[in-house]
Amino acid sequence: MREINQFLGGEIAQRLAVICTQSKTAAAWSAKDFQTEAAQKTSRIFIISESDNDTKTVLGFCAVRFTFETAEITNFAVCPQMQRKHLGTELFTHTLNFLKEKGVKEVTLEVSYLNTAAKEFYKKFKFTNVSTRKKFYNTGEDAQILKLNL
Ligand SMILES: CC(C)(COP(=O)(O)OP(=O)(O)OC[C@H]1O[C@@H](n2cnc3c(N)ncnc32)[C@H](O)[C@@H]1OP(=O)(O)O)[C@@H](O)C(=O)NCCC(=O)NCCS
Numbered sequence: 001m002r003e004i005n006q007f008l009g010g011e012i013a014q015r016l017a018v019i020c021t022q023s024k025t026a027a028a029w030s031a032k033d034f035q036t037e038a039a040q041k042t043s044r045i046f047i048i049s050e051s052d053n054d055t056k057t058v059l060g061f062c063a064v065r066f067t068f069e070t071a072e073i074t075n076f077a078v079c080p081q082m083q084r085k086h087l088g089t090e091l092f093t094h095t096l097n098f099l100k101e102k103g104v105k106e107v108t109l110e111v112s113y114l115n116t117a118a119k120e121f122y123k124k125f126k127f128t129n130v131s132t133r134k135k136f137y138n139t140g141e142d143a144q145i146l147k148l149n150l
Pocket residue numbers: 023024025026027076077078079082083084085086087088089090110111112115116117118120121122124
């Protein structure tokens with residue numbers, strides 16, 4: 001059975017950090033980063049997991065910060081072996097629905113120009129390009145800032 005829950009802290013943070021390490025284009029958050037972020041009032045981290053008898057495996061996460069009518073996706077990844085199976089879509093739809101319920105009207109995020117998979121993903125959700133941050137990443141890549149009106 002597949003489910004989406006809010007990450008509220010605890011040892012799952014280690015698993016989330018592993019997903020970041022495996023999914024190289026996710027922001028490189030440590031387990032401590034996840035714990036700190038989850039403790040913020042204006043943040044939510046949603047996790048998608050698969051349960052099989054007594055095993056529960058976390059397969060991805062979507063982290064967001066929101067203030068009044070605006071929100072920012074701060075980190076998002078599905079573990080590599082489960083990508084392109086629409087888990088990201090499920091998780092992202094859940095996150096956007098949560099934000100709509102909170103009264104958020106505009107969601108922004110930043111993505112590398114070279115991250116084709118993520119750019120295609122956000123295009124499918126009808127995000128549009130608002131600006132470019134030159135050499136935003138340590139690697140020298142530019143970042144695209146994308147926006148979606150909810
Ligand atoms: C971005 C990410 C979370 C998407 O999750 P996912 O579960 O693989 O995505 P989905 O299967 O829901 O894909 C939905 C749509 O996005 C697009 N898409 C996803 N991956 C793609 C790829 N590798 N190439 C082209 N299009 C892609 C497709 O339009 C796809 O629909 P389709 O499969 O019906 O054609 C995933 O690629 C990932 O974890 N990447 C590494 C971390 C990362 O870059 N995070 C974003 C940082 S800004």
